Structure formats: C-alpha cells, structure tokens
Amino acid sequence: MSKHRVVVLKIVAKQLTVTEAAEQFGLSRRHLQRLLARYRESGIEAVDPQSRRPKTNPRSTPPEIVDRIVALRSELTGRGLDAGAVTIGWHLEREQLTAPSHATIHRILIRAGLVAPEPRKRPRSSYIRFEAAQPNETWQSDFTHWRLADGQDVEILNWLDDHARFLLSCTAHTPVTGDDVVTTFLTATEHYGVPASTLTDNGRVYTARFGGGRNAFEHLLPVLGVKQKNGKPNHPQTQGKIERFHQTQKRWLSQQPTATTILELQAQLDRLRTEYNEHRPHRALDRATPSQTYHATPKTLPAKGRLPDRYRLRYDRVDTDGHVSIRRAGRMHHLGIGRRHTGKRVLAITDETSVTVTHLDTGEILSEHTIAPTRGYWRNQLQPPGRWPQK
Numbered sequence: 001m002s003k004h005r006v007v008v009l010k011i012v013a014k015q016l017t018v019t020e021a022a023e024q025f026g027l028s029r030r031h032l033q034r035l036l037a038r039y040r041e042s043g044i045e046a047v048d049p050q051s052r053r054p055k056t057n058p059r060s061t062p063p064e065i066v067d068r069i070v071a072l073r074s075e076l077t078g079r080g081l082d083a084g085a086v087t088i089g090w091h092l093e094r095e096q097l098t099a100p101s102h103a104t105i106h107r108i109l110i111r112a113g114l115v116a117p118e119p120r121k122r123p124r125s126s127y128i129r130f131e132a133a134q135p136n137e138t139w140q141s142d143f144t145h146w147r148l149a150d151g152q153d154v155e156i157l158n159w160l161d162d163h164a165r166f167l168l169s170c171t172a173h174t175p176v177t178g179d180d181v182v183t184t185f186l187t188a189t190e191h192y193g194v195p196a197s198t199l200t201d202n203g204r205v206y207t208a209r210f211g212g213g214r215n216a217f218e219h220l221l222p223v224l225g226v227k228q229k230n231g232k233p234n235h236p237q238t239q240g241k242i243e244r245f246h247q248t249q250k251r252w253l254s255q256q257p258t259a260t261t262i263l264e265l266q267a268q269l270d271r272l273r274t275e276y277n278e279h280r281p282h283r284a285l286d287r288a289t290p291s292q293t294y295h296a297t298p299k300t301l302p303a304k305g306r307l308p309d310r311y312r313l314r315y316d317r318v319d320t321d322g323h324v325s326i327r328r329a330g331r332m333h334h335l336g337i338g339r340r341h342t343g344k345r346v347l348a349i350t351d352e353t354s355v356t357v358t359h360l361d362t363g364e365i366l367s368e369h370t371i372a373p374t375r376g377y378w379r380n381q382l383q384p385p386g387r388w389p390q391k
Contacts, residue, residue, distance in 0.1 A: 003025060007042055008029065008039050009044070012039070046241070061108065061314065069088055069108050070108070072091050073114050076091075080253065081251075081275070082280070086283050089150040109270040122255075128161060131163060132162040134163055134165075134297050134298065135164050135298075139159055139188075139195045139198050140198075140242040141160070142203075142243065143156055143173075144158075146172075149258040155372055156172050156249070157172075158246070161290075163243060163285065166291060167277050170272065177214050179345065181216075181217050184229075185198075185220070186347075190312070193301075194301075195226060200231045201230065201236065202233055216360040216361060219362070219363050220360060223349075225303040226301065226303075227302075232308075248276070252272050277289065278291050312349075315347055316345075316348060317346070318337050322336060322340070331376075332359045333378055335369050335380075336359055336367070337380060338366070341359075344360075344361070344366070345361060349359055355368070355369040356368050357369075367382055
C-alpha cells in the first residue's frame with residue numbers, strides 16, 4: 001500500500017489529524033488536503049501519484065505515419081526484402097511522406113513487436129573496411145547453396161561489383177564448375193566490360209594454386225589483363241560484400257514459391273537481380289540503388305592485356321571434328337581448329353577482321369582465322385590448306 005493511501009486512511013479513520021499526519025509523514029497540510037479531496041471525489045485509488053506526462057505531444061509521429069511504417073515492415077518482409085529503419089525511411093520519402101528519424105522508426109517497430117532483441121553487435125567503427133573507388137575496379141564472386149522443392153541441392157553463382165554492389169550475374173548450376181565460372185565471367189564482360197581485378201575465395205573453380213597448377217579461369221585473366229586476387233583461407237570477411245549478399249539473396253528466395261526445377265529457380269534469380277539492382281535502396285550506398293551507383297561513375301579499365309581495342313569473346317570446347325562454331329551478324333560460322341585439339345577448352349577472341357583461338361589451360365594460340373562474312377567455314381591460317389593432321 002502506498003504512503004498516500006496509508007496517510008489518507010489514518011486521517012479518515014480519525015487516528016491522526018491533518019496536522020499530526022503532516023508532521024509524521026513529512027507532507028504539507030496543503031498536499032494532504034488535495035489528497036483528501038481526491039479521496040472524497042473518486043475513492044482511494046485517486047490518491048496514488050499521478051503521471052505528469054502530457055496527454056498530447058505536438059511533436060509525436062502522426063498515427064497515419066506509424067500505421068504506414070508498420071505496414072511497410074510487413075510488406076517488405078513478406079517480399080523477402082530488407083525492412084530495417086533506413087529502408088523504411090527511404091520508401092516513405094518515395095511515397096512523399098514525412099519520414100521520422102531512423103531511431104524513431106526503430107522505436108515504432110519495437111513498440112509494435114516487429115523487432116526481435118538481438119545481442120549487442122561489434123561496433124562498425126572497429127572494422128577495417130575497403131571499397132573499390134570505381135565500377136569495374138574489382139568484381140567479387142562466390143557461390144552458395146539452395147534446395148529445390150524435391151530436396152535437390154543447387155549452387156548459385158554470383159558476380160558482384162565491389163564499388164556499387166551491382167549484381168552483374170546470378171546463375172543456378174548443379175554444381176558450379178570451372179567452366180561455369182569462365183562462361184558467366186565472359187558473359188558479364190560482354191555486357192559491362194572487363195574489370196581491372198577479381199576477388200574470390202580459394203575454391204577450386206577459381207584457383208588451382210594449392211594443387212600445383214592453374215585452371216582455366218587463371219589462364220583467362222592474364223589474357224584479358226585482369227589481376228586475380230584471392231582472400232586468405234578460412235577468412236570469408238575478405239569477400240564480405242558477396243557473403244552479405246548471400247544473406248539478402250536467401251531471404252528473398254525464402255519468400256518465393258519453392259522452385260521445382262532449376263529453370264524455375266533461374267527465373268526467380270532473374271527477378272531478384274532486377275529487384276536488387278533497380279528497386280532496392282542500399283544502405284552502404286547512401287540509399288541509392290546499385291544500378292544508380294554503378295552507372296554514375298566512369299568504369300575502371302583493366303591493365304593492358306593481349307586484346308585489340310574492340311573485341312568479342314567466346315568460351316567453348318573444340319568438338320570431335322576439330323571445330324568451334326561462332327555466330328556473327330546473325331549467321332553461324334565454323335572455325336577449323338584441328339582434330340588433335342578435340343575436347344580442349346578454348347577462348348575465341350574476335351575483332352573486326354579476325355578470330356584468334358587460344359587454349360585456356362596453357363594460353364597457347366591454337367588457330368587464327370580471317371573473317372569472311374559470306375563463307376560458313378573459316379580455316380586455320382596457321383596451318384597450310386589441305387587435310388587436318390589426325391590425333
């Protein structure tokens with residue numbers, strides 16, 4: 001029982017006078033008279049201490065903004081997108097609503113029970129961060145696992161620009177191979193140019209250096225003038241941007257219908273790439289989208305490689321007849337490499353007048369071909385006309 005209740009009840013029971021109660025309990029006579037008036041008007045509960053908090057606050061967040069914050073949290077979470085205070089504030093501004101501070105949005109989410117308490121994290125200031133200064137200065141790559149509806153394990157291979165967090169490529173494989181790494185890398189270079197460097201872990205699809213050799217990717221990069229960088233073993237923080245993207249990717253996929261085939265999964269990944277690059281604000285980019293950041297700055301150029309100024313790349317494997325096929329101006333042409341090279345992985349470099357084919361495992365030039373648009377077969381200019389040598 002509170003002190004106010006005790007003193008009022010003693011006065012009402014005539015055990016103490018107002019003066020005696022004031023002296024015994026250290027209260028003023030005036031305050032005791034107010035307590036007695038409350039008691040006579042509203043009962044004993046009215047004598048308890050009253051809150052001094054104002055009934056209204058002109059600076060409080062309007063109810064319609066609070067409701068929209070809660071609704072945005074549910075909408076973004078339901079779509080598998082980030083739904084933190086910064087992202088919600090960005091969406092409020094896009095809707096031309098007055099966005100409260102990020103701290104206020106966070107408090108609103110806590111009061112609504114939409115934020116689960118987490119252990120105190122390591123402060124951001126304690127991390128040593130790095131970021132490429134320009135687009136195409138460094139491309140990060142890694143792959144992660146996902147399961148189809150029947151439980152089949154699928155690997156998703158991603159290429160991410162370090163400067164803009166722009167998702168350059170996002171493809172599903174069963175599993176990722178060294179050929180997939182080379183093919184997706186070359187496809188990305190056809191759309192976005194050749195980067196100055198790459199940053200990956202030490203997986204065998206990226207490097208064979210711990211096995212005493214070099215793989216196709218390691219042979220390709222010097223041809224293009226690209227510097228290869230690999231993180232320290234067992235230190236994924238070096239590739240932190242691509243590792244963090246995997247979290248975003250899996251959160252989004254978990255909110256989609258589970259794909260039953262790899263083609264369905266690839267269609268979902270294509271939608272994710274558009275959503276991530278074009279419509280999702282990135283906190284590390286001051287709430288700009290990766291696409292805006294990637295196209296806002298001139299791209300870095302690679303070191304001088306063995307390529308002409310204008311070129312097209314094709315990664316392929318020599319067929320059993322010793323041929324590689326390429327498409328030019330809507331027409332298919334066949335390059336005669338030689339049957340002794342059957343099965344070899346090759347890179348075809350096409351400029352305005354010729355095609356040069358190199359062996360990816362050794363870097364050796366296997367053939368050179370003069371472009372003849374009206375002819376379907378282009379012979380190897382490094383070999384004399386006639387029958388090809390047998391295996």
